[in-house]
Amino acid sequence: MINFAVGPVQMDEEILAMGSEQIPYFRTPEFSGLMRENERMMCRFMQAPADSRALFLTGSGTAAMEAAVMNVFSQKDRVLVVNGGSFGARFAAICRIHGIPFEEICLKSGCALSEKDLEPYAGRGFTGFLVNACETSTGVLYDMEMIGRFCRENGLLLVVDAVSSFLADDLRMKEWGISLALTGAQKALALPPGLSILVLDRTAVKRVEEGSPDSLYFDLREYLKDGLRGQTPFTPAVSILLQLNRRLKGIEEQGLETEQSRIRGQAEDFRNRIRELPLEIATKSPSCAVTPLHPLGRDSHGNCVSAYRIFEVLKDEYGIYVCPNGGELADRIFRVGHIGNLTHEDNAHLVEAMEDMHRRGLL
């Protein structure tokens, strides 16, 4: 089996082996020390300002999305939400549930956000901005530098979901004025699912401290406080945090740029290999995490080949997982991930399978 999904992704042998070990008790100086290392390295790789904090939640990426919105925004805010697909729509749903006033900038599928899209919202009294750096459902990477500039000029607090983008694309919290960035374990960190991480700059920390969310588990004030001594209010995902420590140290040894360029190389290699196939990359601004593909081929009846059917055949007949889309994109788009423990050789296997399907009239 080769897994090209966009999470959970393929883990390396060392991380897998750690997952088979007993889980230690965690209210210890040893675990606290490891957690402080995790905090330091997460802030570093998010390129956050010096006095930033990293918080560790037991829950998938959506838990961190919801916790971020609940803790830094309130009914007094007016938040702009970029909705270019299902993850942007999720931010809007979270605002709606928590009664936070918001407006959506809805984008056509596969389209990036432009200066023109932002213009009508300048100087209109908005206080916050929610965006997914990479809208994983369509594979679009937004121009975070441009968004950062808009937020700075208009005084908006910028909160970024970098769940799929972290490590795959550059993320410069300090330079781009991002106050809060969040990610999850099962994307480019290539760990088991169940852990999410929020990195907050001083402004976001202050917002959290002054807020009072209607939640016990998601009250980030407790995480800020306990984090000072390397602990969490509730039982954390201990084993994943141990694996995270190993993974982050590995990145630190090689350098962040090496890991980012490895993933970029994986994406470029794949995109080069599919040039002769009847597949169109479904966006002009793809993230390095994933390539969204629109099949152009026709079956023996002259009908468009279904993207979902391609996913099924690759899974059932070739033992290869790509990522199908849901909803109205299901037949039009499937996605190939470049994150996790994948090689150029894995790309070659996938493209061979696709070439074979093309010969069989299935792609």
Ligand SMILES: *Cc1c(COP(=O)(O)O)cnc(C)c1O
């Ligand atoms: C994967 C992902 C999430 C988190 O989804 P979970 O299923 O809750 O882990 C959030 N945002 C983006 C952009 C993602 O790609």
